Amino acid sequence: MDYDVVVIGAGIHGAGVAQAAAAAGYRTLLLEQYDQPAVGTSSKSSKLIHGGLRYLESGQLGLVRECLVERQRLLANAPHLVRLTAFHIPVYQNTRRRPWQIRLGLSLYALLGGKSFQQVPPSAWPDLDGLRTDTLDAVFRYYDAQTDDAQLTQAVLASAASLGADITYQCSVERAVCEREHCTVFYQGKDGGAEIKTRVLVNAAGPWINRVLGCIEPVVRPLAIDLVQGTHLVIPGTLRQGMYYLEAPQDQRAVFVTPWKDNILLGTTESLFTGNPENVQPLEEEISYLLEVYNHYFKKTLDASEVIEAFAGLRVLPRGKDAAFHRSRDTVLHRDMDTCPRVLSIYGGKLTSYRATAEKVIQKLAPLLPARNKQADTRTLRLP
Numbered sequence: 105m106d107y108d109v110v111v112i113g114a115g116i117h118g119a120g121v122a123q124a125a126a127a128a129g130y131r132t133l134l135l136e137q138y139d140q141p142a143v144g145t146s147s148k149s150s151k152l153i154h155g156g157l158r159y160l161e162s163g164q165l166g167l168v169r170e171c172l173v174e175r176q177r178l179l180a181n182a183p184h185l186v187r188l189t190a191f192h193i194p195v196y197q198n199t200r201r202r203p204w205q206i207r208l209g210l211s212l213y214a215l216l217g218g219k220s221f222q223q224v225p226p227s228a229w230p231d232l233d234g235l236r237t238d239t240l241d242a243v244f245r246y247y248d249a250q251t252d253d254a255q256l257t258q259a260v261l262a263s264a265a266s267l268g269a270d271i272t273y274q275c276s277v278e279r280a281v282c283e284r285e286h287c288t289v290f291y292q293g294k295d296g297g298a299e300i301k302t303r304v305l306v307n308a309a310g311p312w313i314n315r316v317l318g319c320i321e322p323v324v325r326p327l328a329i330d331l332v333q334g335t336h337l338v339i340p341g342t343l344r345q346g347m348y349y350l351e352a353p354q355d356q357r358a359v360f361v362t363p364w365k366d367n368i369l370l371g372t373t374e375s376l377f378t379g380n381p382e383n384v385q386p387l388e389e390e391i392s393y394l395l396e397v398y399n400h401y402f403k404k405t406l407d408a409s410e411v412i413e414a415f416a417g418l419r420v421l422p423r424g425k426d427a428a429f430h431r432s433r434d435t436v437l438h439r440d441m442d443t444c445p446r447v448l449s450i451y452g453g454k455l456t457s458y459r460a461t462a463e464k465v466i467q468k469l470a471p472l473l474p475a476r477n478k479q480a481d482t483r484t485l486r487l488p
């Protein structure tokens with residue numbers, strides 16, 4: 105047998121699984137189709153390491169609690185990559201949620217593991233980075249964390265490699281055949297086609313997940329999903345007080361305005377996507393939507409010609425009739441125990457909870473793997 109665990113995809117989930125597998129002592133290989141990590145969704149996120157305050161409204165308390173625990177671990181294990189930052193929620197006369205609702209949500213968030221929050225006094229409103237203050241009723245300040253998603257992914261991969269995992273780029277998995285005792289993985293690399301044998305195969309291909317699943321024999325029935333694109337804009341400006349958590353006036357969705365590498369990051373949107381994941385691009389209507397939100401709340405207005413950069417990433421969400429904003433953000437670990445128990449696919453998920461997800465993946469696959477000596481505990485492992 106060449107490997108115990110083969111992982112497809114060098115996004116945050118593939119990196120996390122490679123790290124968890126190597127930490128558990130398994131012989132691990134990760135295959136990535138591009139020539140570098142985090143080319144997919146893991147460099148296109150909102151870059152927040154957060155509990156997800158808004159998930160409280162949909163009762164996803166388990167998700168919020170898990171993310172807050174993981175946020176705490178990342179602050180301890182990667183202080184150079186993950187920083188606690190102030191978030192501001194302004195409540196205007198016509199904002200849908202009233203101050204008492206925000207106070208209740210933030211109290212619950214603090215109870216689940218968030219930090220305490222404050223109400224910003226009106227005397228401090230003029231310092232809020234040019235936020236409009238006419239018709240403002242209240243401003244709340246609480247704390248969550250921010251990261252550079254691509255750098256975090258690279259650090260997790262470096263940690264996996266330091267524990268002995270092999271990480272290989274420009275290797276596109278084209279087919280896998282699973283038998284009773286192992287799977288054979290066929291891939292195209294720089295030097296042509298090759299195959300390797302592994303005891304288990306983890307499909308961490310993000311928005312390509314069902315394409316990868318379609319190349320596996322015997323057939324594993326895919327879950328029904330929608331790919332929903334989210335666009336961010338990098339715009340000029342400085343935010344001295346931290347981030348702003350805004351309610352889009354058009355449809356009451358949450359939009360974040362965050363400091364980002366000497367500029368401002370503004371996002372995100374939700375538009376159904378049906379093409380090839382590698383072709384996802386920001387849409388003109390998404391750019392207008394985001395600028396409209398920014399111009400509604402900030403005194404200094406911007407037009408499309410001032411946008412420095414726009415990028416789009418793809419969420420993997422359960423297929424449904426509800427608006428994407430209201431669909432579950434829970435991660436689903438999918439296996440067909442009858443036809444192909446050695447293949448596990450990771451659907452959806454959060455950057456924040458990648459470590460917990462990766463440990464669950466390894467725990468599920470452990471009965472199919474040989475006994476190995478554990479090398480490290482990812483709960484306390486410092487990231488390089």
Ligand SMILES: Cc1cc2nc3c(=O)[nH]c(=O)nc-3n(C[C@H](O)[C@H](O)[C@H](O)COP(=O)(O)OP(=O)(O)OC[C@H]3O[C@@H](n4cnc5c(N)ncnc54)[C@H](O)[C@@H]3O)c2cc1C
Pocket residue numbers: 112113114115116117118135136137138141142143144145146147148149150151152153154275276277278308309310311312316333334335372417418419450452453454455456457
């Ligand atoms: C707009 C947006 C904002 C978000 N904001 C946040 C946030 O602020 N905080 C948070 O916690 N989460 C956030 N998320 C969620 C989070 O970003 C994603 O859940 C996470 O990045 C997904 O990572 P992944 O590894 O599953 O997929 P990806 O990062 O897409 O990685 C999949 C990898 O698989 C590779 N691959 C595919 N097919 C093959 C093949 N055949 N062979 C080899 N390699 C292959 C791809 O090249 C790619 O590198 C956001 C998501 C979106 C879309």
